[in-house]
Amino acid sequence: MDIRPTPEEAKAELTLAYILDQFKDCADFTHRSFPNNGASVVYLSYLVGNDELLREIVKPLSGANDEEAAALLECDPYSATQDATACLNGILDGSAAIFFRGRAWLVGIGRPIGRTIEQSETESVIAGPHDGFVEDLYENLAVLRKRIKSPKLKTVFLSVGEITRTTVALVYLEGIANREFLGKLIGRIEGAEIDGVFESNMFIQLIDDNPNSVFPQYMTTERPDSIASKILGGRIAALVDGSPSVFSCPTSFFDFFSSPDDYYQRWMLGTALRLLRIIGFIVTIGFTAFYVSVTTYHYEMIPHTMLLNLTESRSKVPFPPLIEALLMETTIELLREAGARLPTKIGQTIGIVGGIVIGQAAVQAGFTSNILIIAVATSAIASFVIPSYVMSASLRLIRFGLIIMAGVLGNLGLFMGIGLVVIQLAGITNLGASYLTPIAPVNFRDMLDTFIRGPFWALTKRPSITRTPNKIKNKMKK
Amino acid sequence: MREKLNWFHVAVLVYMIEFDVTAFSLARVTAENIGTNGWFALVLTSMAASINIFLYWAVYRIGKGQSFFQIMESFVPRGPLVPAYLGLAAFWVLLGSLIGKNFVIVSQMLSFQSTHPMYIFLLYCLLVYAMLVKDLYSIVKATTVFFLLSFWMNALVPYFLSDWKAVRLTPFLFQGSERAHSLQGWAEVFTAFVGYELCLFLFPHSDRKTKLFRGVLLGHLLISAAYVTTVFVTYGFFSFQQLKELQFPLINILEYLELPFLNRLENLVFMFFLFSNLVTTVMFCFASLSTLRHVFPRAKGKTLETVIVCLVFASGFLTKTVRESDEMLRALYFTEMAIAFGLPLLLIPMAYFANRKGRGIEA
Amino acid sequence: MKKLPLLLAAIVLSGCSDQKIIEKVGFTRTISFEKAEDAEDGRIKVSFSLPKTTQKESIFYSTEARSMRQARLIFDRQNDRRIVNGQLRQVLFGASLAQEGIWKHFDSLLRDPSVGNRVHVLIAEGDVAQLLNKKYPQGSTAGEYIDNLIRTETKVMDVPDTNLYTFARDYYDDGIEPVATILKETPNSIIIDGIALFRGDRYVARIPPEDKMYFGLLLGGVRAGDLFLDFPDERYSSELSTLLYFASRRNVKVTRTGPIMDGLGLKVDLRLTLRGSMLEYNGDLHLERPEDQKKLEAEAARYVQGKCESIIATMQEAKADGIGVGQYVRNTMSYREWKKLDWPEAFSRAKIDVHVEISIKDFGKIQ
Structure with a gap:
């Protein structure tokens, strides 16, 4: 449905009557008149703050006569407007419209709506700043401005969603962010045609280079420190109003495996964490599949003492390993999904049910082998090591694919599956930048900040993927 | 924006093209054809291949980076060239296909003995298709990852040192081969390096800044070093007569790997060769694709890619046994070698005259 | 998304005949x-x-x-x-x-x-x-x-x-x-x-099993062996001793003293070096004295040498070169010569000398 104003509407004259007509049947729409000077004020009552209303409108206007009101309205913060559409949008954004002597003024008296800044639930940290982004765009912008106190931090406001008219703010550092990427991103966002946008993880799917890939292509996070460092690295951050996730681009696959915590630790520890995540990545996509492959086709690979135990515990299981693994993986996914839907207090019972009932009882009942439980649980835990929830969800899906391939063709199938994933990854670009940077195109300097977390004196340059015109970020000597 | 190939990625690509099924039997092939200390023959043949690469460099320099087709067509009208192009394209498809099929047949020796080989080959072809439909730049990116997944295998070499004895190498050079030394024997050793000639199709994707031939040479030297090391280790690990008996010495040597938590690692390590063979097949298909694109510039969408992959699959029916596959592959490799040496010899004078002609027009 | 048809194809087409479920x-x-x-x-x-x-x-x-x-x-x-x-x-x-x-x-x-x-x-x-x-x-x-x-x-x-x-x-x-x-x-x-x-x-x-350690010495490097030396007669000044945790090295040297084809002109020197701890000793030597220590080392070496030579005699009699002397002989010959040589025969007639050198790292907690 196209609800953009028709040409007639766009040309409509801005009168009080017109506005009243547009907002008819809106019960929260308030019309207020000041008899002493003849001014009329209209606003959406739940969008505006009482204090602001009192301060900007009621107090000044109720005591003013004709001339005084006219003089008052010429000053800030009152802004005159002649455009009917602009006036409508202003009211929808929480402004009040003042009609006086046939002219109209807008004044922003909106109140912040939504929760205050608190810690992010999905990305918590132990050491590091504990604030997270919230739903309100302006709050989030303020948080970023507080972190990067530079006039070079520029913002571009765009609006998306034909009905919802959600604001998207692009934030970048002038002279550091690549203008070509910025232009591309603005083009993409303006080209997105949809009636409504509620969440940035949803929005980024509209502006992907490869909409049919399983992998997320923009890095989203709820952590302001992470976004601030991305902006400093030359990336462009985009805030979507109403969503606590902020996305940044261009993104590479490996960005999803780094967390700001890595930089708050000593570099060796940070490196160890990165390596741990790489192990987590391998385990999460491949471990169960490897179990299936080995128990179905490659029995000779299992050391013989382990083999006998394995055979013993498998001997009661009525299904082939493939079915067994799929069943258990599905159960784990059910547990996870159930845990995510339930309130935290009840969520704990899920852990007990999952851990004891399913784990113990399933083995004893001969429903599954205990080694598989280990494999499945390990891969599930490993998937939580990956800082990005979106990426870890994608990897879990790939895991199912690999399990099936392993169940069909053993190691060969497993490797064919891995090959397919690699081919997929290689085809992905983000705003035209390669997803596999710094492996392909290769950049050894970037690897210092990808697979390991190099010491700060070594991280002298901004990442190459951003194609920044200002490469040096650290002029420190050892 | 057309991405250019950096020399590093060219090196990776050449490494992966040259790295294929020949690796499994290379030690035996050198032992049979060259004799004791056959690993040294690899050094010599690698040098010969480097000379060939030098010829391609000459084509590149003299032709000022013009593509193969541009150089050809500056002399011969397009019409008569079309059958030659088609022949080349078909040949490369066949070669790529049989390399893949050979890998499938060898892998079936280890496991999946009774699965129909064409079923595995079908999956292989789907992988080839998934890779081929991407642009060259994406192929190279995937190749780089595959390279990392294969290159680590060279780090296994120290594992074998405890059972490696220099005394088994014997002091004799090139003695005791199965047959008398012949050009064919040496050519068979040379087949290990076939593949670098595809750099001809990278000309349009490079410019002066990307240092194409630094990459080609580096990739070639890297794979030569890897092959020589592997074969050298194999010669000191097995005894010479044994080497001549083993069908795939590389698989046998991998069989010796054992970890406390995993035995018989060859079942796992072998699979990494899937990637190197995949890249080889894909790049021969890419050569064929470039040729067909040139012949049919108006082909729509992914028609050509689909046709090529179908042909690859169909060619897979040609071989069924290891012997057949080896024999056919050998014949194809020999032909490819002739092409590899023949093309630059043909192209250099053409490029030279084309250049002079071009300059004449300009002046 | 391209994976989907592939997976379906894989499942549909898969055969179970190769499954070897544990x-x-x-x-x-x-x-x-x-x-x-x-x-x-x-x-x-x-x-x-x-x-x-x-x-x-x-x-x-x-x-x-x-x-x-x-x-x-x-x-x-x-x-x-x-x-x-x-x-x-x-x-x-x-x-x-x-x-x-x-x-x-x-x-x-x-x-x-x-x-x-x-x-x-x-x-x-x-x-x-x-x-x-x-x-x-x-x-x-x-x-x-x-x-x-x-x-x-x-x-x-x-x-x-x-x-x-x-x-x-x-x-x-x-x-x-x-x-x-x-x-x-x-x-x-x-x-x-x-x-x-x-x-x-x-x-x-x-x-025989008592001699397997000596065979190990002749074959090549022993990493951490134990050697029991039971000195047989009066020619030795000790009764018995045990060398523990010793490591050995082998060095083979081949010289040709005459026509080689019958093996008679072949002289092989096997040089064995052992180093370990002496943790058991019965005998008359005073181990606190350096000269007695040296004497013990020499006697032990003589004993080991005798054992090794008897093993080699066994092997030569059986014409079985289990320790790979032939590989070293091969290195001194031309290919044609080696091919003509009947190595087992030549081995049985070759003159193989063993030289042993033992150095004792320590004598344990008491002198």
């Missing part, structure tokens, strides 16, 4: 070959031992057949699970069969891609089937018992780790002959009973 197959742990009671038309007795999942017991099959495969077909008809060879750990050859040559059977093991090349190759004396089928107080099945025994013993390198790979490697090599460890059954254990020397694929001579 609980549906029986793993052979040990295979043994021995001479049949009354060997007609080349039949031999082949036995398979498959461990049960309880780990304490094993299933044992034995039959007379012409080859390993034929026997397996018979066992397949009896076993409730499909028998597979991928977990094979050791293969035992009866001593009397080994004397007639084992390559026929060996070849079928080498050919099988599912058999790894770390499978131990062992010679067993006496009734092999009985050795395998018996319960031992050491707990686990005979197969696992042997496996652990060989692993422990080969770690110190005094028993050469003879597996399919080393056996085949040395069999094919013309400068060395394969060897194998000999096992024997005792009433309540299995004991390593020496080292079998082969010529080609025939078992021709045996190094």
